[in-house]
Amino acid sequence: MATACSLLSPLSLLRISSKFLSVPRIPVLAIRAQSKRFDRFRPLFSSSMASSSDSKEAPANNPGLRSEPDEATKGYFLQQTMFRVKDPKVSLDFYSRVLGMKLLKRLDFPEMKFSLYFLGYEDTASAPADPVQRTVWTFSQKATLELTHNWGTETDPEFKGYHNGNSEPRGFGHIGITVDDTYKACERFECLGVEFVKKPDDGKMKGIAFIKDPDGYWIEIFDLKRIGEVTVVAS
Numbered sequence: 001m002a003t004a005c006s007l008l009s010p011l012s013l014l015r016i017s018s019k020f021l022s023v024p025r026i027p028v029l030a031i032r033a034q035s036k037r038f039d040r041f042r043p044l045f046s047s048s049m050a051s052s053s054d055s056k057e058a059p060a061n062n063p064g065l066r067s068e069p070d071e072a073t074k075g076y077f078l079q080q081t082m083f084r085v086k087d088p089k090v091s092l093d094f095y096s097r098v099l100g101m102k103l104l105k106r107l108d109f110p111e112m113k114f115s116l117y118f119l120g121y122e123d124t125a126s127a128p129a130d131p132v133q134r135t136v137w138t139f140s141q142k143a144t145l146e147l148t149h150n151w152g153t154e155t156d157p158e159f160k161g162y163h164n165g166n167s168e169p170r171g172f173g174h175i176g177i178t179v180d181d182t183y184k185a186c187e188r189f190e191c192l193g194v195e196f197v198k199k200p201d202d203g204k205m206k207g208i209a210f211i212k213d214p215d216g217y218w219i220e221i222f223d224l225k226r227i228g229e230v231t232v233v234a235s
Contacts, residue, residue: 056235079139080118081175082146083217084162087154088117090214091147095119098192099177099219101145105138113151120144145175164216174210174218182207182223189221205230 054060059067085091095101101119104127108115122141128134138144153159165172179185182200186209189196197210197218207226211219222230 077142079142080144080146082148083213083215085147085149085215086159086161087214088115088147088149089154091149092117092119094214095145095147098189098194104141104144105135107135115149115151117147117149118144119147162215164212164218166218174220176220176222179221179223182209182221182226185209185221185223186211 056062059065083091092103096103096119101121102124104118104120104122104124106115106117118138120141120143122144127137163171166174186196186200189211195212197212198208200207200209207222207230209221211221213219228235
């Protein structure tokens with residue numbers, strides 16, 4: 001004997017099931033609104049997903065980055081950045097008095113009429129007394145600043161100064177100095193008459209500053225607590 005279900009055609013069954021199983025339609029505007037709400041939290045989701053997969057620094061996420069450095073480069077390190085300066089007397093005063101650097105080594109080249117001043121935060125008490133050995137010691141230190149002075153620029157009325165990289169055409173940007181407290185450091189810089197490009201509370205990136213050295217080169221000033229807060233969204 002045929003049952004009620006067996007008398008229904010396949011098409012009828014499809015219509016009935018569609019009626020009870022269909023998902024209610026959501027207006028397009030509601031979907032867009034929900035999407036905008038989610039956008040606010042997208043960085044949080046992105047960061048959690050990144051932690052569960054490859055980090056942003058992984059070679060897979062940075063085309064061109066080699067996974068392991070060539071064995072031949074083992075022992076390489078960044079030793080110096082060089083600025084050309086107009087007047088070493090003025091520059092040495094700034095970097096030693098304002099920023100607390102020490103003169104690690106000076107090299108003079110009379111035939112070519114220029115001098116090199118290597119500055120840094122190393123303890124010079126451990127530097128060798130022998131001039132040649134002190135040069136070798138200086139070049140073994142990391143992240144030093146080399147000031148190059150071409151003799152005569154300090155008294156040349158026609159000398160207009162060097163390009164700092166931050167005016168057109170832009171190129172080199174700045175060096176960075178870590179301090180204990182950005183705000184306290186900048187208060188001191190103001191008292192010393194240092195020129196600012198950006199004070200800590202200027203712009204959108206609060207807690208970091210930019211100052212200029214006597215030749216107009218930019219120097220970023222930051223501390224380890226606030227640099228994390230400033231870059232949390234980008235991390």
